[in-house]
Amino acid sequence: MSYGGDLIREARKRAGLTQADLADRAGTAQPAIARWESGRTAVSLDDVIRLVRLCGLDLELHLVECDNSDLAQASRLAGLSGQQRLDRHARIARQLSGLRAAGSRG
Incomplete structure (x- = not known):
């Protein structure tokens, strides 16, 4: 890449x-x-x-503090089985759909 x-x-x-x-x-x-x-x-x-x-554009680079939140989440998920990961993603998708529906109603 x-x-x-x-x-x-x-x-x-x-x-x-x-x-x-x-x-x-x-x-x-x-x-x-x-x-x-x-x-x-x-x-x-x-x-x-x-x-x-x-191309008429500019490239901005920024250095920011690393909070390691991605690494911490990956570590938590590493112990889950494939099925447990699928179940977790399905649950989160349902929750997000519910939030979208609630947001569109009001």
């Missing part, structure tokens, strides 16, 4: 550009854009930022 390539593709699509359009703006060839987007060629963060900006 290439997160840089994914960001380039998303920015290009949001800007309504083809790979050839972006390549022209970047002064490179269309196959280079295709290789970056597909992850076949590594792309530096500097190049991702430059290409995103050429």
Whole structure:
């Protein structure tokens, strides 16, 4: 998976550009854009930022405190059987459906 390539593709699509359009703006060839987007060629963060900006967008990166809540939840669920996980997800889905229905009524 290439997160840089994914960001380039998303920015290009949001800007309504083809790979050839972006390549022209970047002064490179269309196959280079295709290789970056597909992850076949590594792309530096500097190049991702430059290409995103050429699409008229900007990339914001933020460092935030890690609360490990995802890890704690994964640890709690790791001990459940497959059926217990399915049952839990079904129960949560029912609860969410109930909340949506209640919200649409009033």
